[in-house]
Amino acid sequence: MGGAPWARARAALQAGGGNAAALRVLEEAPFLVALDPPPRPGAPPGDLDAEAKALLHGPCHNRWFDKSFTLVVFGTGRMGLNVELSWGDPPVAGHLWEYTLATDAELGYEGNGDCRGGVGPGVPPPQRLHWAIPPEVTGSTGGLLGSREGGARPLPELRARPHPPLPGGPGRGGAGLRPPVLALAAALGDPETGRGRRRALLQAALRQQRGQRRAAMTGAGLDRHLQALAAVASQLRLRPPFLVEVLGQPWALASSPAPRAEPPLLPPPLHPAGGGFGPPHPDGYGVCYARAGEGALVFHVCCRASSPRTDARRFAGQIWEALGELGELLGGMRSYWEALGALGEDWGM
CATH class of the missing domain: 3.30.559.70 (Choline/Carnitine o-acyltransferase, domain 2)
Known part of the structure; x- marks a missing residue:
């Protein structure tokens, strides 16, 4: 509407x-x-x-x-x-x-399932x-909502840290694939590139992504600067060609973590299952990831059902395969997250 x-x-x-x-x-x-x-x-x-x-x-x-x-x-x-x-x-x-x-x-609750405590005298009854x-x-609300297709699939059991980095996953304020990530992707697709070289490229990509993420968290992310420039241009009634071109480009992927409290506030059986959000573009994806339970990671992948170019289940399967490839690259260690620690970096928040 x-x-x-x-x-x-x-x-x-x-x-x-x-x-x-x-x-x-x-x-x-x-x-x-x-x-x-x-x-x-x-x-x-x-x-x-x-x-x-x-x-x-x-x-x-x-x-x-x-x-x-x-x-x-x-x-x-x-x-x-x-x-x-x-x-x-x-x-x-x-x-x-x-x-x-x-x-x-x-x-807590009483044995019969009722909440403990009494009802205050000032609480009005439902109306x-x-x-x-x-x-x-x-007659005016017929087109109020479009249809979106969401897909959530629990991934293999991993010993996750509160906010582990995911190579190539642009988050809010940290959007964009930089040369280290592109070099890693090219190496993973090249059968002639050895494991040692791939590990070095993975370490460089993770280091770059971590710096990019921290910059976004402190207001230095790319989209923050673009938003500030757009606000100034709007106030001055200007339409710089650069801003018109950049802001008009579709952002096909939005991703964000939903980090848990450390130490956890709830025992493992009661851990929340994460969350998610819609895609930023009709032909894009919204991806959110969170730890859910002991040693488990959940991705929420969402796209529009009306788009012929996107498929939430297919994208979730590709994430699954990518994490499997990274685990194999890191030498069959107990988990991808332990391997990150073996690379000699502190990947926590």
Whole structure:
């Protein structure tokens, strides 16, 4: 839905009566709770693929995408968050969610499943919101949501550190493949390049990616500079050809970690399963990775189902293969992450 139809629909709802009161309750609430059925009929509890899709976009009738976050509780008893991105990047939302779950586990429950403690006298009872949606509103929301296809696949058990680097994975503010990564990719595809040379190139690529990531974390990332230049140009009403060309280029891949608290706040059976976000471009991917449980790493790969060029399951399979190749390159050590330590670098946050 474009801005103008949305504004007209909102104005119609604010015209008065029960619609205006119901809309005011929603807009003034700090967050929302959505009670959803199981994400996919017949799917077993813990189907990460189905849950990821439901949490990312879900049914539009109970999602408020400009709200700080929506707590989604499935009929299976599992739950997760849909977070508005401007305040809640994956690391922020991940830490919030883990702290909430840890606090809940500490408070505990009674033997019959009830929460411990009593209900405060000032807590109002639930109230139903009443709506009478006029035709001009229902007619303007037909194209409100597009369809996105998400794929989540737990990868092999790895002993992960809080934020391990992934060669070639451009994150927010650290986007772009530099010569060390390209040289490594060329060496991996060249059967004449020996293991020693490949290991040296991997070490150089990881060192470069680490510096690039740290620069992004301190505001020195490439996209931060472009955003600042774009803001100045907008204020001065300028359209520099360089900015027009660069900002008009599609960013086909967005990736971000969702690092866990160290030491973990929850025991292994209760570790969150990470999170994810949509692609930055109709023909792109959104990729988020996180540690989930003891020695496990989970990737969330998302793309649009309408794109003929992308496939979330195919991309997840390619990540799986790439990690296998790196493990083989590093000499069959117990895990890729232990091998990073053997390279003589500190890859933690």
